[in-house]
Amino acid sequence: MKTTFYSNGKLLITGEYLVLDGARAFALPTKFGQNLIVENGSNHEIQWKSYDFDAHLWYEDTLSFTEIIHNTVTKTETVKATLVQILHEAYLLNPDFINKSEGYTISTQLTFPKNWGLGTSSTLLNNIAQWTKIDAFTLLKNSFGGSGYDIACAQNNTPIIYRLEENLPVVETISFNPDFIQNIYFVYLNKKQNSKAAINAYYNNKNQNLADTIIDNNKITEAVINARTLKEFTSALEKHEIHLSNVLKTKTIKETAFQDFNGTIKSLGAWGGDFVMVISKENPTSYFTSKGYETILPYNEMILT
Numbered sequence: 001m002k003t004t005f006y007s008n009g010k011l012l013i014t015g016e017y018l019v020l021d022g023a024r025a026f027a028l029p030t031k032f033g034q035n036l037i038v039e040n041g042s043n044h045e046i047q048w049k050s051y052d053f054d055a056h057l058w059y060e061d062t063l064s065f066t067e068i069i070h071n072t073v074t075k076t077e078t079v080k081a082t083l084v085q086i087l088h089e090a091y092l093l094n095p096d097f098i099n100k101s102e103g104y105t106i107s108t109q110l111t112f113p114k115n116w117g118l119g120t121s122s123t124l125l126n127n128i129a130q131w132t133k134i135d136a137f138t139l140l141k142n143s144f145g146g147s148g149y150d151i152a153c154a155q156n157n158t159p160i161i162y163r164l165e166e167n168l169p170v171v172e173t174i175s176f177n178p179d180f181i182q183n184i185y186f187v188y189l190n191k192k193q194n195s196k197a198a199i200n201a202y203y204n205n206k207n208q209n210l211a212d213t214i215i216d217n218n219k220i221t222e223a224v225i226n227a228r229t230l231k232e233f234t235s236a237l238e239k240h241e242i243h244l245s246n247v248l249k250t251k252t253i254k255e256t257a258f259q260d261f262n263g264t265i266k267s268l269g270a271w272g273g274d275f276v277m278v279i280s281k282e283n284p285t286s287y288f289t290s291k292g293y294e295t296i297l298p299y300n301e302m303i304l305t
Helices: 065-070 079-093 120-132 136-142 149-155 195-205 210-226 230-248 253-257 285-290
Strands: 002-012 025-040 045-051 057-064 104-110 160-165 168-173 184-188 264-267 275-279 296-298
Touching (some): 002 149, 057 079, 079 136, 120 136, 230 264
Parallel strands (some): 045 104
Antiparallel strands (some): 002 025, 045 057, 184 275
């Protein structure tokens, strides 16, 4: 029997880093995501294959049930070690998927290039949670850690406001379809950012006025999602960039790379890599391609609507 699971990718529009401390964050599930296809196998092991968006096989290995049960992979920081760790934590939450099985043949298929940073790990985690019938947020907490906004995007097909309350996820689905959608683009910066390293840097630089910082963030988030005109929207995004630039003690992406751009550029997720949101009255494709950035997607091509 073959069973297929699917999860959406994600983009974090507001509340980067601060979402870890309870701030309200605005996030968008993407049209891109990842499949997990599970079939029965044998030998008390998992034959695992992972494919990129173009059907290129980028990872293949065999994971024994013994390795998963006892989390015994000696080489750390490898794909196999990460997979075994996730499956081990899933096993601790629900042993039945191992104890009541002869084995599995599993394949994953991304619908976006895995270096885009749209949620290779979060979509995998959510798919594994669906398959093993466990809570994806708990699996995240017990494995990678993080705020969980990406898991919320994986599970929802509409824009969301996400926050942590007493370390538990609170997800609010919202409508976001302003008249200026056609002025919003997403540009890939040709490098994938290490979220874990970025989070560590945030914690090291976190200032003492966190409560006030979160209040300011929440006000800006409300201004972003309630903006009725392009001017209101860009004003709120630019305010957010300045605000978080001060929190992180780092320059904005526009200051460092695109000073001459006639429009607004907003960092997304882990600052310094992956995608940026671009708001422009004119199609910005020629500007970014002239600077070597070839991946420019309009809002309606990137975001679930």
